[in-house]
Amino acid sequence: MMFSKSLEYALRAVIYLCNESSEHAKLNINQISTAIDSPEPFTAKILQTLVRRNIIASTKGPGGGFFIDSKAKPIPVIDIVDATDGRSAFERCGLGLKECSESRPCPIHNEFKSYSYKLQNLLTKKTVQDLARGVSEGKSFVTNF
Numbered sequence: 001m002m003f004s005k006s007l008e009y010a011l012r013a014v015i016y017l018c019n020e021s022s023e024h025a026k027l028n029i030n031q032i033s034t035a036i037d038s039p040e041p042f043t044a045k046i047l048q049t050l051v052r053r054n055i056i057a058s059t060k061g062p063g064g065g066f067f068i069d070s071k072a073k074p075i076p077v078i079d080i081v082d083a084t085d086g087r088s089a090f091e092r093c094g095l096g097l098k099e100c101s102e103s104r105p106c107p108i109h110n111e112f113k114s115y116s117y118k119l120q121n122l123l124t125k126k127t128v129q130d131l132a133r134g135v136s137e138g139k140s141f142v143t144n145f
Contacts, residue, residue: 006084010046011131012036012142014080017056017068018132026058026065035143046084053083074127081123090116 003011013032020035021027033043047066050056055075058066068075081087093100094112102109134140 004085004089005042006046007081009036009038009043010050010080010084011077011128012038013043013047014050014056014068014075014128015132015135015142017066018128019136021065021067022070023057023067026063026067028065032066037143049083050080053079055079055083068128074129077123077126077128077131078120080128087120090120 013036016032016035017027029040029044029047032038032047033040036043047056047058051058051066056066056068058064081089093106094108094116095106097106100106100109106112131140135142
């Protein structure tokens with residue numbers, strides 16, 4: 001499974017928000033899209049989806065913006081996958097064939113199925129907060145700054 005651009009941007013945005021925002025320090029679309037190097041209109045659409053799914057929060061008006069409450073429960077990364085791409089991505093054929101199955105497998109079916117299962121398991125166990133912690137400790141990055 002390769003991540004879609006929507007999922008890549010959603011993950012970067014949520015990790016960035018986890019480290020840089022709070023109820024008292026909301027970030028606007030321009031700040032987020034600039035930091036994660038994503039197109040502003042596309043980022044806005046993704047963030048609105050995440051708000052509707054109660055993954056992140058937002059407020060409108062002066063001083064408004066997007067944020068993750070510091071008291072928010074841990075957010076499994078798989079929730080971001082569900083909100084953007086859905087789990088069907090884990091069920092697709094690795095070669096993009098429509099008829100690939102256990103009884104009629106493509107040349108990489110078994111290996112791809114194993115990889116896909118491991119990735120889904122990893123994304124279920126890891127939380128956005130886990131990923132954000134690595135960024136805040138300087139072990140990884142999600143911005144171009």
